[in-house]
Amino acid sequence: MTIDQIIREGTSQVKTTFCSFQANIMSIENKREPYYNACKKCYSKVDMKEGVVECYKCKKIDVECNQRYILKLIVTDGEQSIKITIFDDSEMLIGCPVSEYMSMNGEKDMQSKFNRNLISCVGKKYEFYTKANKISEDDRAMGRWIAQYIERIDDVEHEDINKDDGCQNKRRKL
Incomplete structure (x- = not known):
């Protein structure tokens, strides 16, 4: 399925639809702040x-996060571009x-190694398994997508940056 097909057909009949497509990360x-503070419950x-x-979602104060x-x-995908969140x-x-990344706060050399790894993904092809939501006119024009799962489909291997830094590499095999 192409991104255009998903935009035109995938969300036209139902509120939420699940689909997959192949695309390159543009x-x-x-990339400077790839994390957020999240409620442990929701x-x-x-x-x-x-x-x-x-x-605000749980409507509670002093929640654990x-x-x-x-x-x-x-x-x-070469014809259409969308924004996607993972x-x-x-x-x-x-x-x-993320716990390892956050524990390196202030250790810019370590974080920059991981940022280089992240930036190296630009231009690479992945299979995105997504859920598409019809939210608003603007979101539909650009697409509002959340990836449930992604998988690298290029033959090129990621650089293994975790050899000597004590960080456990728990990435899916690429």
Whole structure:
């Protein structure tokens, strides 16, 4: 299925649809900060003010939270481009669990190794397994996609940057 087919046909009949397509990563919109503070219960972004953590989705104050990866990508199948968000599979692209990445706060050399690994994904082809939502007119024009799973389909291997840094490489085999 192409991105254009998914945009035209995939969301026209139902509110939510599941599909897959192959596309190259064109750019990473948030490569400088690929994580957010998430509610442990619902995974929504939490608001932190003056030591108080609030989850608007759960409608609770002082919720437990942790960091979670989020990557916002622009991908293309050669004819059409869309924005797609990935969460857990960001670890595969970065090469390190978010807890390890966050523990390196201030160790710019280590974080930059993982950022280089992430940037090396630009131009590579992946299979994106997605859920498409019809949200608004603007979102439909560009597409609002969340990847449930991604898989590298290029033959080129990722550089294994985790040899000596103590970070467990738990990426899916590429």
